[in-house]
Amino acid sequence: MAGDNSSERIKYFVDGPFFVIRLCDPGSLNALNGNDYLYLAELLEKSERNSDVYFTVLQSSGRFFSSGADFQSISKAQETKTSEPELNKWLAYFVSRNVYVTDMFARHSKILICCMNGPAIGLSAALCALCDIVYSMNDKVYLLFPFSSIGLVTEGATSVTLPMKLGSSWTFESLLFSSPIRFDKLDGTIVAKNYEMDNVEKFNDAVLEELKSKIKPLYLPTLPDIKKLLRERYSQELSRANSVEVNDAIKYWVRGIPQRSFKQLSQKQRKHKL
Amino acid sequence: MAGDNSSERIKYFVDGPFFVIRLCDPGSLNALNGNDYLYLAELLEKSERNSDVYFTVLQSSGRFFSSGADFQSISKAQETKTSEPELNKWLAYFVSRNVYVTDMFARHSKILICCMNGPAIGLSAALCALCDIVYSMNDKVYLLFPFSSIGLVTEGATSVTLPMKLGSSWTFESLLFSSPIRFDKLDGTIVAKNYEMDNVEKFNDAVLEELKSKIKPLYLPTLPDIKKLLRERYSQELSRANSVEVNDAIKYWVRGIPQRSFKQLSQKQRKHKL
Amino acid sequence: MAGDNSSERIKYFVDGPFFVIRLCDPGSLNALNGNDYLYLAELLEKSERNSDVYFTVLQSSGRFFSSGADFQSISKAQETKTSEPELNKWLAYFVSRNVYVTDMFARHSKILICCMNGPAIGLSAALCALCDIVYSMNDKVYLLFPFSSIGLVTEGATSVTLPMKLGSSWTFESLLFSSPIRFDKLDGTIVAKNYEMDNVEKFNDAVLEELKSKIKPLYLPTLPDIKKLLRERYSQELSRANSVEVNDAIKYWVRGIPQRSFKQLSQKQRKHKL
Amino acid sequence: MAGDNSSERIKYFVDGPFFVIRLCDPGSLNALNGNDYLYLAELLEKSERNSDVYFTVLQSSGRFFSSGADFQSISKAQETKTSEPELNKWLAYFVSRNVYVTDMFARHSKILICCMNGPAIGLSAALCALCDIVYSMNDKVYLLFPFSSIGLVTEGATSVTLPMKLGSSWTFESLLFSSPIRFDKLDGTIVAKNYEMDNVEKFNDAVLEELKSKIKPLYLPTLPDIKKLLRERYSQELSRANSVEVNDAIKYWVRGIPQRSFKQLSQKQRKHKL
Amino acid sequence: MAGDNSSERIKYFVDGPFFVIRLCDPGSLNALNGNDYLYLAELLEKSERNSDVYFTVLQSSGRFFSSGADFQSISKAQETKTSEPELNKWLAYFVSRNVYVTDMFARHSKILICCMNGPAIGLSAALCALCDIVYSMNDKVYLLFPFSSIGLVTEGATSVTLPMKLGSSWTFESLLFSSPIRFDKLDGTIVAKNYEMDNVEKFNDAVLEELKSKIKPLYLPTLPDIKKLLRERYSQELSRANSVEVNDAIKYWVRGIPQRSFKQLSQKQRKHKL
């Protein structure tokens, strides 16, 4: 029997019109491996098919929203002895997953809300930037896209979402120099409201409570229609970027460049933990 | 003899290169009915044809710039006994007017300046967002697009103007939750300058005076040429949005959803006045 | 009780995955008035909502597919004494209907098939050009867009569909000079197959029979997905054109120019019939 | 040591400015499995990096240019026992390869010439349609896109290349009904010249000879510059289509629909061979 | 006093709604130098400003419509001793003229009609392809874009007009190989009607006579409005191509490549004349 991508590290529940997805592996700072990202995409599809749901809400736990790709799973993938050519291996491991999860976020029809309890890095940060509305727990959150230091190009349609939301100037600065985008730049561009709280559970609850109260006077069926109208301006751009980004990245994977960076990061990480 | 859409409630005058349109029904908070919006469009066309005019300036009176569609006229339209099918009635009443007034604002070649003395709501707020430059009287102004609470989708090309001017994050927040867009979000995005004044007449005069002084050193014929260059980036987007928005809205009108909301608002309003 | 737009002159039936709409007023050459076009649009929506249907098939009867707008209904509209301003009257009569029926054809998700038994003129011809596939009964069919002779601009998104399908050269020739587009230009551009038949009933049956046989080996659910992929290239263009065309046309209606032409045509027509 | 995708069934050689790729498995009608398509892409990249090369020429052998995806390799893939979820398996097997090979053809900077000695089917036909210039051996060639009968959506950016080259009418007819596009429709749209020959080797030679003679008076460095100018109109469309097509297809693969079709075809094929 | 670009070799007259421009230097096959192209542009502007004119009609004389750029004027330009750097010289001589004349044709609002009495080459051929409607005298006409043999890239927005009108396949074939586009490819794509005549004067008259008869039943003010609607699809593409083409070409001029070709052609030409 075939396996599935579900994991104890990502949970979900439906609460009225809210489909809530929660990253719950604070120990790893909610690092996600390839199957985790696919599971996220599958949950979005589950939400898509549920006609009672109007909002897909991403929440997390611990200090980080998500520290991005799990270095160790990449190292493991790299070391796998296989008769497959390098190209095929990284197409299967990297391209196919990125192109799918990015598309699932980019073409999701329900309102996508991200509750940033802490920093988000890499592909996870790209998914935050693909959400329609982002709320922050406090002003310690940041987004970090370390593509230029890892030896990769933009992922998750960030070549479109960042200029569109953050503006040209800071997009270049943060993408070229792998600089964190701190709260003062996120406020009003990517983050719609800051809750100024300290406790993740309370933050997650507070957002849901406020959403429930906000939607009381609304005629909910208009929401996906309004989102559809807003998406017409950029949805084709997201699809275009998705294809170009993964195909531009594959040459770096075939040459082993990001793998080498991830290995170094993984070793540092292990050291830090000792 | 056929009637016309002119009304005591909307006045205009030409002052040198300025074609000034003034909403002057403070008692109704400058609520506008279908014919009023058409009259606004006709005045824009009058300005368009006047070759001495370089600026079309919208001004208002009283506490609100415009409280939006006049609920009572919609209620009346709904109650009209007619042999026309519901579809035809709302196509004639809603679609045809919205598609026309939005187009007239979107393709106006003179510089469109809006002097916001107070809040603007609904289609009136959409017209403010279609203006090239908006000045505010003070920091109490706001824009409110209550489409999701009324059971409608975006109007007046707001699915394009808001993301373009206000940014993605606050566009979703304000459109989905029918939240007012207060001055702190408008400042520098939709509002170019805040006059920090209290008196509408003085505000209206002050803007005109400052404009007169600003244009003294200018070679005016370049202005429509510069606007034409700037419009090339988004004018086709406005036309596309205009068509899709009205055609997406008609199904809500045929089902009677916004009418029901307007009726409730109208009753509340009457109560408030008692 | 409100009326509806249905008419003895337009019938429909569902035959398996086919929603067949049939113009059946050969005596008037299937001229259509404003309500008839709205009824067509309502039938498209009925087809849209029927999840068993994969194809919406337009068929007709007699010598013409459709001779276009019914002159006499326009003359009648013009003569109606009303207190409404001319602008409002023609917005309600012309703009609102055109913008709606064009949109319904442009955004229909089922496969739109047009069986041209004879010539199509004006807005009816524009709807043929909006169909995904057109079959002709014989080489006597033609499309005629007499906008330049009536004093109107393009309707029904022909400013997009004609260049896209017919090519630039013949689009200019036929639109500017109101020249009929005869079978030799339609073949392979707008018409996918010519049945070379003489009898309309047999032609209508033959197309349906061939369609039934063609779809036997198909996995039908892919069809709307394939259409959706193909539409991504031009659907936004159709919406843009729809808005601009109706708003460019309204000034001609307000000046009474097409009405005068229709009156003349109507009188000639009456004479011919004597 | 990692394997590679090279195969006896696809050869290449460099002849002056021509990088010639030849399918040479006439026994299988040049059916291609997943690795074969990747090898094609790798050869395009090899050509890309060779600064003496100005043309990448695709040639084939036997009766078919290429009969498309190798059914048996798909059946084999399906039967592989694996702990991987279905989604991951088909992302790795289908999405990642299609998105890569399509991109490599779509963004190739050298002039892509396809010498069609016979029919091309499926993804192979899509690659022909991505070439800049196609020459046919005789009028027996055809393209067949059997997506609707297999239970798939368009592949290889055919949702863009076919309407652009073949026109709207025949694109719908051939894609929706899985109808072969015969020479009379290809001539002048996708095929630039028909050599009217019978022998593949002589055809392949004749094309190369004529190309050598045609380029004698040319200043070759202008060719990629001219192609770059021509590509600006549609290259972004190809990237967008690539992403949307593979992501729309994956749901069919996860449900096992194309696999079932391929299995049936594979059994028929075996029967035919007995 | 400053000179002007007018020349005995290009005449014009206004005949009712027709602004007729006639190349009348059959001895040189209507070769045009830099100033001639600018004079053409100035005549288009003259037509633009004449509110009685609805059509700008290009006609010629002798065996060729226009053999393109005058080789000898380019040779002369090259030999001019000047203190100006090569870049500045060719920017002034080539870029500035091409970008201007192309723009004047691309954004002309009157109906542009080209009467091809014979072949057109190079930039002159590009201007034919920019016209809205082309009529041919007989089937000996052809267009030739010898950019790849001269060592230049596409000019006059041909990177947009040719694919749009002629289709992708023959655009690549003719541009890459500097192959003439003969009547069988022009018919129905770029040429709307062939007059099958032998005498240029009679052809020129016949076209004008037929145009006069065609416009009799028309309401002329709709014509520029219809053209405006049709142009919305591609006018921005023409502007984009114009900028990119001239800026891509300049590096070839600075290196002296086209000049060398023109010199060779000029010498051959002189030989042929002896």
Add this chain to the structure above:
Amino acid sequence: MAGDNSSERIKYFVDGPFFVIRLCDPGSLNALNGNDYLYLAELLEKSERNSDVYFTVLQSSGRFFSSGADFQSISKAQETKTSEPELNKWLAYFVSRNVYVTDMFARHSKILICCMNGPAIGLSAALCALCDIVYSMNDKVYLLFPFSSIGLVTEGATSVTLPMKLGSSWTFESLLFSSPIRFDKLDGTIVAKNYEMDNVEKFNDAVLEELKSKIKPLYLPTLPDIKKLLRERYSQELSRANSVEVNDAIKYWVRGIPQRSFKQLSQKQRKHKL
């Protein structure tokens, strides 16, 4: 022997991956004449061709980054007695240079960094807005686009860069009224970081030092790839704007309007200096 555009007033040096261009004529406030702008473009091309270079850094000297076009060189150009028509003169002097320098900045593949030590005006300010990242020395910097007061339209693709970076509202305000865009509007939109320094040399050094430190952990080859991905959204818009802007401007030059303004400015300037 042909001259070249190099000048003592613009220097450059290569420092590792940095190609630094320095305006060093503080006496004229770094006013630039036509040849100076071409020399800037040539230096960009030199940087483009240097495969060790990843950044092109613009720096200046004295109080102004650049006060824009050198009035006196324009006056001189105007007074030149020449047999050339006015059109040709200004095409050669203005159009050809603007279209080239704008294109060189718009399509530069290295990271473009601008170190604003002080105000930038006119075309020089437009070039700042074309840079990927701008750093300011202190909050006294501003951009000034005095097109409407000089009698010109936007230059240097500002009709695209300003709305994209600065937002719609302030773009209209500053372009229409020739208002300086002061630091409070530039901060976070066009300026990525403010160094709050007083000394230009130290500022220039500090930026380079910080850049060197920022790039230490980076894998540099990703930088142009990331820029390429980001440029896909707007590069075609820049090219389109470039063509339309210069062609819209030429009519003002032919009428002598900007020349008159420059003459007045030049006289004032001389007076100020006395």
